[in-house]
Amino acid sequence: xxxxxRRPELAGRARERTQLQAALxxxxxxxxxxxxxxxxxxxxxTRTAEELAREARExxxxxxxxxxxxxxxxxxxxxxxxVIRTCLRAVDEDTLRQLVGPHGSELTALVALTGSDAPATVxxxxxxxxxxxxxxxxxxYSLRVPLVIILEDLHRADPSSLLLLQxxxxxxxxxxxxxxxxxxxxxAPPNRALTQAVIEAMRESGSERITLGSLSENESESMLRSxxxxxxxxxxxxxxxWRTGGNPLFLAxxxxxxxxxxxxxTRLWKSAADLPIPAELREVLEQRLEPLSxxxxxxxxxxxxxxxxxxxxxxxxxxxxxxxxxxxVKAALAEAETLGLLRSGGTPGSFxxxxxxxxxxxxxxxxxxLTPPPSxxxxxxALEGKAVRPPAPTIFRREGEYWTIAFRGQTSRIxxxxxxxxxxxxxxxxxxEVHVSELxxxxxxxxxxxxxxxxxxxxxxxFGLGDSGVVLDAQAKxxxxxxxxxxxxxxxxxxxxxxxGRAERTRAEIDFLTQELVSATGLGGRDRRVGSDTERxxxxxxxAIVRALAxxxxxxxxxxxxxxxxxxxxxxxxxTPDASVETNWEL
Ligand SMILES: Nc1ncnc2c1ncn2[C@@H]1O[C@H](COP(=O)(O)OP(=O)(O)OP(=O)(O)O)[C@@H](O)[C@H]1O
Ligand SMILES: [Mg+2]
Numbered sequence: 412x413x414x415x416x417r418r419p420e421l422a423g424r425a426r427e428r429t430q431l432q433a434a435l436x437x438x439x440x441x442x443x444x445x446x447x448x449x450x451x452x453x454x455x456x457t458r459t460a461e462e463l464a465r466e467a468r469e470x471x472x473x474x475x476x477x478x479x480x481x482x483x484x485x486x487x488x489x490x491x492x493x494v495i496r497t498c499l500r501a502v503d504e505d506t507l508r509q510l511v512g513p514h515g516s517e518l519t520a521l522v523a524l525t526g527s528d529a530p531a532t533v534x535x536x537x538x539x540x541x542x543x544x545x546x547x548x549x550x551x552y553s554l555r556v557p558l559v560i561i562l563e564d565l566h567r568a569d570p571s572s573l574l575l576l577q578x579x580x581x582x583x584x585x586x587x588x589x590x591x592x593x594x595x596x597x598x599a600p601p602n603r604a605l606t607q608a609v610i611e612a613m614r615e616s617g618s619e620r621i622t623l624g625s626l627s628e629n630e631s632e633s634m635l636r637s638x639x640x641x642x643x644x645x646x647x648x649x650x651x652x653w654r655t656g657g658n659p660l661f662l663a664x665x666x667x668x669x670x671x672x673x674x675x676x677t678r679l680w681k682s683a684a685d686l687p688i689p690a691e692l693r694e695v696l697e698q699r700l701e702p703l704s705x706x707x708x709x710x711x712x713x714x715x716x717x718x719x720x721x722x723x724x725x726x727x728x729x730x731x732x733x734x735x736x737x738x739x740v741k742a743a744l745a746e747a748e749t750l751g752l753l754r755s756g757g758t759p760g761s762f763x764x765x766x767x768x769x770x771x772x773x774x775x776x777x778x779x780x781l782t783p784p785p786s787x788x789x790x791x792x793a794l795e796g797k798a799v800r801p802p803a804p805t806i807f808r809r810e811g812e813y814w815t816i817a818f819r820g821q822t823s824r825i826x827x828x829x830x831x832x833x834x835x836x837x838x839x840x841x842x843x844e845v846h847v848s849e850l851x852x853x854x855x856x857x858x859x860x861x862x863x864x865x866x867x868x869x870x871x872x873x874f875g876l877g878d879s880g881v882v883l884d885a886q887a888k889x890x891x892x893x894x895x896x897x898x899x900x901x902x903x904x905x906x907x908x909x910x911x912g913r914a915e916r917t918r919a920e921i922d923f924l925t926q927e928l929v930s931a932t933g934l935g936g937r938d939r940r941v942g943s944d945t946e947r948x949x950x951x952x953x954x955a956i957v958r959a960l961a962x963x964x965x966x967x968x969x970x971x972x973x974x975x976x977x978x979x980x981x982x983x984x985x986x987t988p989d990a991s992v993e994t995n996w997e998l
Contacts, residue, residue, distance in 0.1 A: 419637035419663070421462055423630035424455065427621050431463045434619070435589055439470060439557055443586035445579075445612055447565075449596035450623035451751050452695055453660025456593040459623065460561050463591065472557040472589075473501060481567035487533045488571050490562050491545060498552050510551040517544030533571045542578045553587040565594040566602050573608035580615040596622065596911070597751045622911060625657030627841070627988070634659060638666045644680050656766030664689040688768055696772045702750060703743070708773075710743035711752070715773035719820065720756040720763045749910065758969060806997045807835050816967065823966035829853075830959025833952060837978060837986040838996045844983040847948040891924050898924070920976060927953070945982060953980040 421428075427448075434444040448456045464474040475497035477490030486492070495518070502510065511518050517540050533541060552558060562568070562576065579590060594605060612618050626634060631652045635643045643651070655661035668686045672678050688696070700708060713726045726740045744762060747753040752769055753762045764770040806817035809832070814825045825831065833850045898921045905914035956978065964971030979985045 417638055417640070419634050421458065422634035422637065422659070423626050424459060424462075424623070427459055427623065428462065430619065430621060431459070431591075432466065435463065435467055435470065435472070435559070437617075438559075438587060438589040439472070441587055443583035443588045443590070443617060445576075445583055445590045445592070445615070445618040447609060447612070447618075447620045448591065448593045448623065449620060451597070451658065452595055452698065453658050454623045454625065455659045456595075456623060457563060458659070459621075460563070460591050460593055464559060464561060467557075467559040467589070472559050473498070474559045474561065476561045476563060478563040479565060479567040479569075479572065481564070485569070487569050488541075488575065490568065490572050491575055494560050494562075495545065495548065498549065498558070502552070506555075511544075511548055512551065514544035514547050517541050518548055538571065538574070542575050545575065546579060549588060550586055557587045557589075559589045559591065561591045561593070563593050565592045565608075566596075566605055568605065570604045573604050577608050577611045580612045580618055583615060583617050597749055626652075626659060626662070627657065628652045629841075631655070631657050631662055634662055635666055638663060639669065641678075647680055654767040654771070656768070658766065660695070661692055661766070661768065664692050688772060692768065693772065696769055699750065699752060699769070700773075703746065706739060707743035707746055710740050711747055712773050712776045714744075714753075714762070715764070715770045716777045720761055722756075723760040723762070755913065756969070807838055808998055809835070816963065816970065818967055818970040818973070821967050821969070823963075825962055825966060828955070828959055828962065830955035830957070831962075833956050833984070834959050834963075834974065834978065835998055837984055839998050841986050841988055844985045846983055847945065847952045850952050850984065851948045891928055895921060895924050895928075919979075923979065926981075949980075949982050952984065956980055956984070 431446060434446050437444055448459055450456050464476075467474055475494040477493040479485075479490050499507065508515075520537075520541070549558065549560070562572070565573065565576075568576075576590070576592065579586075583590070594609075609620070613620060628648065632643065632648050635648065635651070651662060651665055655665060665686060668689055670678055670680070700711075703711065710726055713728070714721050717725055723737075723740055723744055726744075727736050744753060748755070748762065751765055754765045756762045805819075806815055806822070808815050809827065812827050814827060814831050814835075816823045816825060832853050836850060836853060837845060898917050902914060902917045902921065905911075905917055957980075960971055960974050960978075963974065973988075977986055977988050979987065
């Protein structure tokens, strides 16, 4: 097998790197920052911090790392001690005397704590003096040379380290220090001290949090190309992206197992699609399942036997007269979603595994007698942990007067309309901003249909009167407001269950609708009329897209929801799929 040992170039993460570079620049200009980097195991928190560390060094800063130790035996403030030691090693004795100033005795006490027979905890009484001494020392140090402190794996931090982090951020703007913290999220078991510290730290000016998501298919492709030094066939890429869920650690481990080249230098890609789950990853999968009770795990095993999407009701086995089993299934699925193992399937009560490999792993535990419930969706994937093919392709293609649209195993035919061509154009180039003038020139599709009962053009009824009319009519506004109400409820629920992904998506939709209402109504609440050519194009394109999505909704609500969440309209329009969704559209 392959035996890849190259370190791949950093794939994707352009936005995150820009955020980190901006923070570094501020620190070099004399104003301190805190950036927390969160995400699931293997998603690239350390790697992202390493990239920043490299850039910081190139720009003349010193970088000190402190890693939290999760097992028993580490003293309090262990990560900070590592940071202090790095700084101490970088200065001579005279400079050190100047740096510690009046706080020498506290620092000596801190360093002494690392000794083998020192007490393992910092007493609350001595805490403040110690914190103050550390802050004083690091401040003095950073006046000589800007400092980047990277505290790794804060989900394992001792409470004193987290308190010091909070203490440190209170006056961070006056420091020349960039503090980076990484931690796993969702973290299990939940670390309350960490949650509290994050909430407090985020209140301070200069604090920011970055949540790393999975790599998109394109980003996975560039990571694999850089690892293997050659292109991966598209079909295999799709399979790997689907099985790994776009997690870089999983991608790297799978790449290690890919077949070697033969004598003629070509790879036998064919055998690569059904590679077993690498041993190292089984360990990671198990770690992620650890917080689940035996009963909840059994529910997930049942879910793993259903391929693709499943519904909560598919997992209730007995007749369940008391409803107990139903409650247990609900609780198990909610917990698994919070842990990031499951994602919503788009409709209430439906789910899918965030990572196909997790489903494969769990399905291996299923007794032979356990069979999947009849499923209306994709049945192309083999069962019993041998799934090697990603779900049915996603299609968005015009065929004469109709569009064929396939998403997650459901295929629909929709009558042509302009908005569908705009949507297709955006799907063709995910993450690329497209100016409305480009879309206007597409010139596809007929005008919107006429409502048989009233003879009124549907688009006019719902969205206003032609080019120089009112941007949104009363009926459309009422519909937007109802949807906003629903979304606020969803947001509340997502925040209560710490479902950051869903909360973010909901906020994005709220922002979009609010923006539409505001721009339709103007500041004084009176309806605004359409102005310049660009503005007119924006309004027309938005209407056409919204109408197209409404039509898609009628035949495939799940796709409708996905597109509403991921298509941004405005003067620039863009399709920004989240990496978890299959985006390899056949257009
Ligand atoms: N964007 C990326 N491009 C290329 N390789 C990456 C990327 N992100 C991570 N990797 C690689 O994937 C592997 C896992 O990344 P990393 O160790 O940074 O994950 P992590 O989020 O810190 O995980 P953990 O929670 O276990 O600490 C590493 O080999 C890393 O170099
Ligand atoms: Mg890490």
